[in-house]
Amino acid sequence: MSTETLATEEVRSLPLDRGYVFAEGGTGRRINADEAIEWLSRPSSEAPGFLWLHFHDVPTVLSGWPSQLVTLPLGFGDALREGLRSTRIEHVHQNLIAVVNDVDYDVDHKGPPSVATLWLSVSVRCLLSVSSLPPRSVDRLSREVEAGSTFLSPAALLIRLLQEQADVLLGIVRSATQTANEVETALRIGNLPTRSSLGGxxxxxVRLRRLLAPEPAALFRLVNHPPRWMREEDAQSLRQSAEEYSLALRDMAGLQERIQLIEGEIADRVAEHTNQSVWVLTAVTVVALPINLVSGLLGMNIGGIPFRGAQNGFWIVALLSLTLTSLSAWLIFRRRHD
Known part of the structure; x- marks a missing residue:
């Protein structure tokens, strides 16, 4: 099939969401699908630089013109078909396959985190990205490209996206740490906050760590054995991104343990307050028991009730009830003191 046929038939069925061609100096300009097809159809010696092609049509991207003009690794197609969402980056036959997630995290916890997944295939000439939802990281990267930022290789674009995700992780850790600090401050001044916010x-x-954190071992394997076409500067930036991810993961793990400790302290405070309330109810019941018992016995309408005919019978019974009540109160509070 000729290039003209591809341009007339498949561009309509598979529109290019956004595309950029980067010159050797690293600056990029926006192109349409016809220009991308024409650029990819030329040999590498006649088309210096590289492309970034972004699509939002996941089901058909593997059967359209990108799969015919761009060499896509087998694992990339499997990741798209299976909808793999956990962050990953791996080296497959001199290509890189990456899954990057963009999270819209509500620090007030009024709704669950919204996650947009971005699947990427990176080669020496082209970075191809596909997403089901419009990720904010793609918009930010597009604005940087259009503002004149230089990217000397497709790997540099991928590393920038990974840095965006690492920044999201650090932002989530900072917001969660601030909430934990506020709860600890409330505990120190004697207030009893609820556990619901910390539990959320x-x-x-836990969910974001499982979803956003790439496998550290795989990431460091890639850092130690990058593709042959990756520039040394890009390998160094990738190594720095791996260290940032490791730091973010350590911070998240430490924050989870800290929140568990705070929740445990809140649970102990709640249990202490509950025990105090139960003790007060028990003490009131026991203290009032002699009066209730005496009044119940003397209230029976049967013969033989003592002091029934005595002139000072009421005061005798009141004194007896008061003595028994005082004795039970003394026993209760003495035991509490012990």
């Missing part, structure tokens, strides 16, 4: 943060941290 801990669940979000």
């Amino acid at each position: 943060i801990r669940r979000d941290l």
Whole structure:
């Protein structure tokens, strides 16, 4: 099939969401699908630089013109078909396959985190990205490119996206740490906050850590054995991103343990207050028991009730009830003191 046929038939069925061609100096300009097809159809010696092509049509991107003009690794197609969402980056036959997630995290916990997944295939000439939802990281990267920022290789674009995700992780850790600090301050001054907010943060941290954190071993393997076409500067930036991810993961793990300790302290305070309330109710019941018992016995309408005919019978019974009540109160409070 000729290039003209591709341009007339498949561009309509698979529109290019956004595309950029980068010159050798690293500056990029926006192109449409026809220009991308024409650039990819030329040999590498006649088309210096590289492309960034972004699509939002996941089901058909593998059967359209990108799969015919761009060499896509087999694992990239499997990741798209299976909808793999956990962050990953791996080296497959001199290509890089990456999954990057963009999170819209609500620090007030009024709703669950919204996650947009971005699947990427990176080669020496082209970075191809596909997403089901419009990720904010793509918009930010597009604005940087259009503002004149230089990217000397497709790997540099991928590293920038990874840095965006690492920044999201650090931002989530900072917001969660601030909430934990506020709860600890409330505990120190004697207030008793609820555990619901901390529980929501801990669940979000567990989910986001599982979803956003790449496998450290795989990432460091890639850092130690990068593709042959990757520039030394890009390998160094990738190594720095791996260290930032490791730092973010350590901070998240430490924050999870800290939140668990705070929740445990709150639970102990709640248990202490509950025990205090139960003790007060028990003490009141026991102290009032002699009066209730005496009044119940003397209230029976049967013969033989003592002091029934005595002139000072009421005061005798009142004195007896008061003595028994005082004795029970003394026993209760003495035991509490012990």
